[in-house]
Amino acid sequence: MKEVSQTEFEVLDVLWQQYPASANDIIERLNQQKEWHEKTVKTLLNRLVKKHAISFEKQQRRYLYTPLIARDEYVESQSQSLVERLFKGKLSPLVAGFAKNKDLDKDDIAELKNIIASWEQENEAENKGN
Amino acid sequence: MKEVSQTEFEVLDVLWQQYPASANDIIERLNQQKEWHEKTVKTLLNRLVKKHAISFEKQQRRYLYTPLIARDEYVESQSQSLVERLFKGKLSPLVAGFAKNKDLDKDDIAELKNIIASWEQENEAENKGN
C-alpha cells in the first residue's frame, strides 16, 4: 500500500471512526473540525482508493467506503518508523522527552506503570531461575 | 522554519553527528549508508539552507554547514506531533503498542522505570499532603 499523505490520513481517520461510510458521512464528520470543500474530500477519497488504503462498494449511485488497513496497524507502523528514525529504535528516549517537558501527568505515569507491570507479568516466565 | 522533508532530514541528521561540516564531509558520512549522488546531497543542503534549517559560513570556496535547529528540539516536536495525531496527545497508548508487539526488552523496561522514578522524584513536592 502506497504511503498515505497528511490530508489523506485525516480523511482515513474519520472513516475509521465508523465504517462503511458514504462520502457525505465523511464530509460531514470532517466539517466538525476542518473547513474542506466537498470536492477536496472526494479527491482525497479517490486517492486513498488508488492507494489501496480504502475500498468501496456501490450502493446505487453512492459509494460506501471501508478502510483496507486497520488503524492499529497503521498507528503501529507509524510509531515504529518514527522511533526508528529519531531514536535508533529505542522507545525510552522518546518517553524521557515527554517526561522532561512536563507533558506527563500523574495519570499518564499510572498508565505507564500498568503497562510495565503487565509486561513483566507476561514475561516473568523467562526470568524464572535468573 | 519550513518543514524538513524525509531526505532532507537524513542529511540534517548526519550534520548533527558533527558540525560544522563541509559538503564533502556530509557526503562521505551519508555514503556509509545511502547511495546518493553527490549532486543530490548538494541539492538537499541547498534546500535546507533555503528552509533556514541550516546555515553555512564560507571557508575559501568551500562552505561549512551548521544546523540552525537542535536535534533535541526537532525530535521533540516530531514526537509530540505524532502522539497528537495518532493518540490524541496521550503517550501511554504508544508505549502500550510497543509492549504488546514485543518491541521491548528487559533493558527497555528498566529504563522506563528509571524515567518514571525520576519523574516521581521531581514531582513529589506536589503530592506532599495528598
Add this chain to the structure above:
DNA sequence: CTTATTTGATTACAGGTGTAATCTTTAACT
C-alpha cells in the same frame, strides 16, 4: 420523456520532493 441534480471521475494547477545534470565562478595547476 426531458431536465435538473447528485455523485463519482477526470482535469487543473501551483508548490514540494527525489534525484540529478548543467552552468558559473573561483581556485589550482601548468
Add this chain to the structure above:
DNA sequence: AGTTAAAGATTACACCTGTAATCAAATAAG
C-alpha cells in the same frame, strides 16, 4: 596567464500534494 578542476547555484523533470473546478453518468423531479 591560460586551462582545468572543484564547489556551489541554477535548472530539469517526473511524481506527489493540497485544493478545487469541470465533466460525465445516473437518478430524481416535473
